[in-house]
Amino acid sequence: MAISTPFIHRPVATTLLSIGLCLLGILAFNLLPVASLPRVDYPTISVSAKQAGASPEVMAATVATPLERTLGRLAGVNEITSTSSLGSTNITLQFDLSRDINGAARDVQGAINASLSSLPSGLQNNPTYRKVNPADAPVMILALTSKTLSRGQMYDAADTILGQKLLQIDGVGDVSIGGAAQPAVRVELNPLQLAHYGVGLETVRSAITATNANRPKGFVEQKDQLWEVQANDQAKKAQDYLPLIISYKDNSPVRISDVAAVKDSVLDTRNAGYYSEQPSVLILVFKQPNANVIETIQRVKDMLPTLQSALPTQINIQVAVDRSTTIKASLREIEMTMIISVILVILVVFVFLRNGRATLIPALTVPISLIGTFALMYLSGFSLNNISLMALTVATGFVVDDTIVVLETISRRLEEGLSPMQAAITGAKEVSFTVISMSISLIAVFVPILLMGGIVGRLFHEFAMTLSYAILISMLVSLTTTPMLCAWWLKSHPRQSSSAQLEPEHFPISDSEALRLASEDDYIKQQGLFGRITLMYKWSLAVALRFKALTLIIFLFTIAFNVYLYVVIPKGFFPQQDTGVLRGSLRADQNISFNAMNLKLKQFINVIEKDPAVDHVMGTLGGAQINNANLFLALKPLGERTDTPTQVMGRLRKNLAHEPGATLVLTPVQDIQIGGRLSDAGYQYTLQSDDLNSLRTWTPRLKEAFNKLPALTDVTSDQEVKGLKTALQFDHDKMTQLGVTQAQVDSVLNDAFGQRQVSTIYNAMNQYHVVMEIAPEFAQSVESLRNIYIQSSSGGAVPLSAFSTWQPENTSLSVNHQGLFAASTLSFNLNNGYSLSDATDQINQVMNQLQVPSSIHGNFQGSAKAFQSSLSSQPLLILAAIIVIYIVLGILYESFAHPITILSTLPSAGLGALIALMLFQMEFNVIALIGILLLVGIVKKNAIMMIDVALTLQRQQNLPAEQAILNASVLRFRPIMMTTLTALFGVLPLALGRGNGAELHVPLGISIVGGLIISQILTLYTTPVMYLYIDRLSQWGKEKFEKFPSFKHINVKK
Incomplete structure (x- = not known):
């Protein structure tokens, strides 16, 4: 049955x-659940540590290196990178795809704890970690604006109310607040007055530190009542510090008001944020790796009304970027x-x-x-x-x-x-x-x-x-x-034939005989227009079978042309998505001041806002690298603009070229982020070396060479070594004579210029800091060092100039590591008309031509690295698919030979796909590769339908092979055309897509449509010819085997 x-x-x-x-x-x-793409994020964890005032070299040597050595031993770590800048170190760990991020997080915390004994004591807090990739773009940006409140007050509300609540939402990995800093009390000292009163900086620091004790005092019990003991042991406002006595001179108290100005200000004054040219505080919401983007954003949206009601009424909260809209x-x-x-x-x-x-x-x-x-x-x-x-x-x-x-x-x-x-x-x-x-x-x-x-x-x-x-x-x-x-x-619709009515009751024939008779011309003519087309095909196929050698030559040419096109076609990794958001990095001279950089940022935002495709712009400035600002450009919905992100970037690149003193590099935000290093442009090439001087010599040379490559644009380097520093040379003998120690001098310099946090103010909802430094007007030049005095062991004040000299030098703005080695990364975008394969080939050629020393190793990172890996595996993947199909078909047909006939349909499909991609000027990327693999499965159906019938006619009716394949091809012509056209029209909407997300499925549709058209034309003729050659080869092999007694028991089927 x-x-x-x-x-x-x-x-x-x-x-x-x-x-x-x-x-x-x-x-x-x-x-x-609904998402943009499947869960493909690498489990990534970011570790951060801060030490106010520490140089990038100090942070790299004392913080990054000990942590890297411990974290690098964790199981499943694929990549470890770090960036150390002024006062901060960020380490990114990327684990195997199979690694559970929660288990990895536990291991990271254990490694941090194990490293604490190797870290300096001056860290503000123990290193912390987040389950987030710092190279990812935020999935949502909230903008806080106010007409009456300052940025610092808005930041306080964002940090105290919004940040904590947002981090509690399932799927949120990190919340970054930019554009301002936490409120703080700033004590700005006058060094001349300090010298006048004979008060050292360390004395002032000790006095301020002692002011905020906030220690437990206990209770007093009186009969049947219990009294809690409290005291005014905290100074919470700037005015509370003014009367504070720090010393005595001539039996008169010296108060802070005598030597300093005290202000209610912010922790770091070098911060700025803008939303469409309005001063703003921006809240960047990042998702956890493998969290669902749409669900995470929806949870945030659901909480916004509650958050808005908790904010001061003067603050407006707006959704500036919502990635779920385009998804x-x-x-x-x-x-x-x-x-x-x-x-x-x-x-x-x-x-x-x-x-x-x-x-x-x-x-x-x-x-x-x-x-x-x-x-x-x-x-x-x-x-x-x-x-x-x-x-x-x-x-x-x-x-x-x-x-x-x-x-x-x-x-x-x-x-x-x-x-x-x-x-x-x-x-x-x-x-x-x-x-x-x-x-x-x-x-x-x-x-x-x-x-x-x-x-x-x-x-x-x-x-x-x-x-x-x-x-x-x-x-x-x-x-x-x-x-x-x-x-x-269905109902019966018998059709009369001049030769016979093929009904078993009148003609007791077998199924195979009915199949053979159904291919007769008289029967075919009954089918109208399609019948005439079938007769034309039958006639042309008979001609092709008479000229088998010519048809075979066409088949072999198809194979050769496939190989040629695969070699020459431009290749890419993953189609560039239009997510409606561009990410920008604005870089200026390495020695630019904060005020000058802030002005540049506003000028660039003003130009960008005028672009017709841009809806609004967000920008933040601040942190360790003053010469670098971050921007996010929200494009108008696709229905309101005609330009692609690449076209918008090109237009802005041209318009902003007239803005001197800074360079803006834009990249489209993508749903897939590979690699953990944040770079200016979309692709990275990293240089590693154990010789830092050699690395600093060759990085600018290679950057200059990359700039000349036609395939590359927006070439930037994260190696910035032209920042300005004042290098002090100490006379240690004089220091000993004057009773001054090295640690004491370093501490005083940090007091003066490091925005040192010297005390903590405890509040019911947050903790705030007291920052001490010399007044800005006394820190305008290097000569301000002459106003610094150090308390000697004898009690006198010793000027810094008494035992030291100084001179200006260049310094690094950041120190980068990759895999424990010093590293610098060159990032780049692609020029119009060039593919990623063009870029990688040109870069490899330059590396060979310049004869880079063996101590420096260069490797592609991120998407470019994944592209090279996929490129090397593509032929093997196609070959593996062919082998698997051959094995399956061999098992199904119990034949070594005829699966080859079925697989002979594949070259024509590949040829059609490659021709179509080149005609439409599209890259051969992983989406197109999937299209090729699908074609491998689609086009063999034609051969299967032909060969099934041909084998039946040969085995049961003893028809000659040529007659059998001719009849089978004609009989199956209609279902072959139907299945091919349904497959073609099924993917045609993909090929013609022009809306949101079309860039993902168009390459698939183009490759399948092209492959189906060419394969349908060719395989209708090449498959029958290949069947005859394989049948002849099978017969020859059977005759040879039968000559050997040991092989007579093998049943070789056609």
């Missing part, structure tokens, strides 16, 4: 099973594309069958297969994203194929005169093996993808599994629901 028979005889049960599958799919669809738009676009694909596929079926009842069958089975797939997606923990929905759109053309093969066969049986029930049973039995062969061999294509490692394997795991689920469900539906519907829905 055939697989389909019990389902045909039990229509109620089959119908209920189909309805149940749909209900499960609909329920799963509503439960599936939702792209998902709506791909969902609409899938619906259009289903409609087109059904229309193709109707055009071929010209039967409304027959067309309704795939109109039901295709949605059943697609909806049922959602249930398996939910059980597998997948999400509705651009990749999985793209797989379902592609699956539209696949799932209808099985139905078409079954439906077309049953329809042909009906045309032969069989009853609907008998036609359904006979037709389903006839093609069940074909349907199973096509489905299993198609799924086999995805086995190499499922076994792939790295980010590409993780990215397309959901794609491969979703498509496999759809194909499996389609196979089951086509062997159960489809024949049942045919049996109970």
Whole structure:
């Protein structure tokens, strides 16, 4: 009994099973999470430490190196990088994709604890970690503005109220507040007055530190009452510090008001933030690795009304950037594309069958297969994203194929005169093996993808599994629901033939004989226009079979041309997405002041705001590197602009070239971030060396060489060694004579110029600091060092100039490490008309030409590194797919030879895909590679349908191979055309996509459409010819084996 028979005889049960599958799919669809892409984030943890006033070299040597040595021993660490700048160190750990981030976080905390004994005692706090990639762009930006409050007051509200609440939201990895600093009391000392009163800086520091004690005092118990002891042991406002006595001179008290100005200000005055040219405090919300973007943003949005009500009424909170907007738009676009694909596929079926009842069958089975797939997606923990929905759109053309093969066969049986029930049973039995062969061999294509490692394997795991689920469900539906519907829905439409009516009751012939007779010309003529097209194909195929050698030469040429096109086609990694957000890095001279840089930032924001594609701009300035400001550009929705991010970047690059003194580098924010080092441009090339001087010599040389490469633009370096510093030389003998120690001098210099936090003010909702430094007007030049005095051991005040000299020198603004070695990173974008493969080839060529010393090692990082890895594995991946399919087909057909015939269809598909990509000036990237792999599974269906019938005619009717393949090709011409056109029209909306997210699926659609067109033209002729050559080779091999007694027991089938 055939697989389909019990389902045909039990229509109620089959119908209920189909309805149940749909209900499960609909329920799963509503439960599936929504995301832009599958979870492909590397588990990444960022460790940070701060020490106010410490130079980048000091932070690198005393903080970064001890932490790196301990953290580098953790299991599963793929990459460890660090950046040390003035007063801060940030270390980024990137783990294996298989590593659980929560377990990694526990290990990181343990490593930090183990490192504490090796770290300097002057750290403000112990190092902390966040489960976030610092190279990621924020998923949401909130802007705080006010007409009455200062930035410091807005920052206080953001830090105290918003920051803490936002970090509690599930999925939020970090919250960064920029544009201002925490409120603080600033004590600005007059060194001349200090010298006049004979008071040292350390004396002032000790007095201020002692002012804020806030220690427990205990309780007093009196009879039946308990009294808590409290005291005014905190000075919370600037005015509270003015009367503070710090010393006595001539029995008169010296107060802070005598030697300093005290202000209610902020912790760091060198900060600024802007939202559309308005002074603003910006809150950047980052998601945790593998957190769902849309769900995280929605949770933040849900909390905004509560947060707004908790803020002072003078503060307005606005959503400046919302990444979920474009993600939702792209998902709506791909969902609409899938619906259009289903409609087109059904229309193709109707055009071929010209039967409304027959067309309704795939109109039901295709949605059943697609909806049922959602249930398996939910059980597998997948999400509705651009990749999985793209797989379902592609699956539209696949799932209808099985139905078409079954439906077309049953329809042909009906045309032969069989009853609907008998036609359904006979037709389903006839093609069940074909349907199973096509489905299993198609799924086999995805086995190499499922076994792939790295980010590409993780990215397309959901794609491969979703498509496999759809194909499996389609196979089951086509062997159960489809024949049942045919049996109970279709009607008999026998057609008279001048030669014979192919009905077993009148002509007791076998199935194979019916197949042979059905290819006769008289029978074909009954099919109208398509019949005449079939006769033309039959005539042209007969010609091709007479000139087999010429057809074989065309086949071999196709293989050679494939190889040539693969070598010359521009190659990329992942299509550049239009997320509607650009990230900018504004760099100026390394010795620029804060005020000058702040002015530059406002000038650039003003120019950017005038661009027609830009909605609004956000910018922040401050922190360790004053010469660097960060910008975020929110573009207008795609419906309100016609420019791509690349075009906007090019226009702004041209307009901003007229702004002197600074350079802005823009990159589009992407949903996939590879690598943990934040750079100015989109791609990175990192130089490593154990010789820091050699690294500093060669980095600018290579940067200059990279600037000359035609494929590169926006070349920048994170090596900044031209900052200004004052280098002090101490006379240690004089220091000893004067009673001054090295530690004492360093501490006094930090008191004077380091914005030193000398005391903590405890508040009910937060902690604030008292910052001590000399007044800004006394720190305008290097000569201010002459006003610094140190208390000697004898009690006198010793001027700094008495035992030291100083001179100006250059210094590093940051020190970078990668893998424990000193490193510098050159970042770059691509020029218009150039691909990533062009850039990597040119860079490698330059490295060889310049003869860079062996002590310096250069490697691509981030996306460029992943691109090189995927590029080397692409041929192996395609080869693996071919081998897997060969093995599966060999098992199904019990033949070594005929799987080669089926695989001979592949070169023409690859040729069509590559030609289409080049015609549309598109790169060959990982999306196009998936299209090639899909073509491997699609086009072999044509050969399977031909060879199944040809083998049946040869084995059961003893027809010659040439006659058998001719009849089989003609007989299967209609289902071949139907399956090819349905696959083509199924992906055509992907190729023609122009809305949100189109940049992801257009390469897939272009490659599949091109491959299907060329392969359909060629394989209709090359496959029959290859069948004859393989059949001849098989016969020869069989004869040779039979000459050896040891091989006589082997049954070599055709």
